[in-house]
Amino acid sequence: MGCKPSRKFDCYFCKKRCKTYPLGCSSHGGCESCLFTYFIRCISVESLEISQIPCLYCRTLIPKKLVKYILSKKTIQAPEPCWTLTIESILKSKQPLVNFQCPICFTLQIPANGYTLKCGDVFCRQCLNMYITEKIRGNDQSSINCPDCKKPLNEQDITLNIEPQVSELYEQNRIKMLSFEYEGEKLIICPFCQEGFTINKEELESRCPFCMKLFCFRCYTYHPKSKCNLIVAIQGVTNCPKCGEGVMKVGGCNFVTCRWKVCRGNVHFCYLCGQQLSITEHGSHYGRHGAFGKSCKGLEARNAIANLK
Incomplete structure (x- = not known):
């Protein structure tokens, strides 16, 4: 395939009837300005190599020769605002642009099944949903980190990957488990009755004033006369x-x-x-x-x- 534009067809990006470049697949093409914007964003935002850029619609890889040619153009008119909004919405969807292997389940996934965390790591949505849901239901949502690099997930990454009922529980726990210090005190949530109460920040265990159950604030279990880290080492x-x-x-x-x-x-x-x-x-x-x-x-x-x- 050469790098010359074909006859006038509708650009699949801005929808204008103009001279378009075929993208290597059988039915899609784009004008110079739209392709230039798309290629730049794929490289700068998605960190793709020029040989890894796919057609936005059918995911066929675009010939490297065409990508190089479009990027070498020095005078390209700015794309239409409608196309800019379209590409922004695609990027905000957190969907990867190419097939990927999920680091949790090790299966090859298509882009539609993926989600890109703020840290840049990509996982399939099913694994993220199970991982985050387990953390929330297990009263461990204060440590919801990326399963790979361990960086904390932001609120958007959490709420976009859980079911509505789990999201409600997340909000309830977030309010109850909001840690603060006031004259040496800290607010925690009881793992048994889900009620919140304050303790001295130096304490490691105490009795819930609502359900009267005693538990460790580190592992949320009761292990008398034993150190918490020892119990974790033995049982975990x-x-x-x-x-x-x-x-x-x-x-x-x-x-x-x-x-x-x-x-x-x-x-x-x-x-x-x-x-x-x-x-x-x-x-x-x-x-x-x-x-x-x-x-x-x-x-x-x-x-x-x-x-x-």
């Missing part, structure tokens, strides 16, 4: 079925990867039952509960055997 470790080393998970997906020296990230297993799994079993091993739930096929099999005894 699953041994890798391959190398035998302990792996500790703090929230997130139950499909984990062993990164000890022997396994080097090549061994995956279930954090709940300890069974070694393959990449393809990421979803099937957990059934309807999902990888963020509290059950799996391994635990269900053990329970079934125990009930027979």
Whole structure:
């Protein structure tokens, strides 16, 4: 394909009838000004290489020769405001422009299934929904971070990836769990009755004045005469079925990867039952509960055997 414009057709961006450049696919094309704007934004905002820019409509990769030619044009009239608004709305949708592999479920996803966090990491919406929902329902929404780089998620990234009923719970918890310090006091929420009350910021455990239950403010459980970090170390470790080393998970997906020296990230297993799994079993091993739930096929099999005894 050459870089000369075709006869006059409707530009698929600004919808004007003008000389357009075919984008390498069978039916889409754009005028110089619209293509220039689109290419610049793909490179500067999405950090794409010139060989990775897809057709905005059918996702066919646009020939690198055409991208170079359009970007080399020095005098291109500014695009119409309507097209500028169109591309802005596409970028604000947080949808990636190319196919991607979700770092949580390791499956190849199309752009429509993806979401780009403020930090730049991309995940499939299903995994983000399960991850964020688990954090909110588990009274752990103060530490909703990117599963990859661990940077905190902003409010938009959270609310756009949860169901309406979970969003209501998020707002309720946000009000109750709003931490503040006033003369050495801090507001927390009871994990049992969901009521908020103030404590001395130096305290590690106390009794809820509403339901009268005692709990630790770090792990939200009661462990008398034991340090919180010790309890976490004892109760929060699953041994890798391959190398035998302990792996500790703090929230997130139950499909984990062993990164000890022997396994080097090549061994995956279930954090709940300890069974070694393959990449393809990421979803099937957990059934309807999902990888963020509290059950799996391994635990269900053990329970079934125990009930027979």
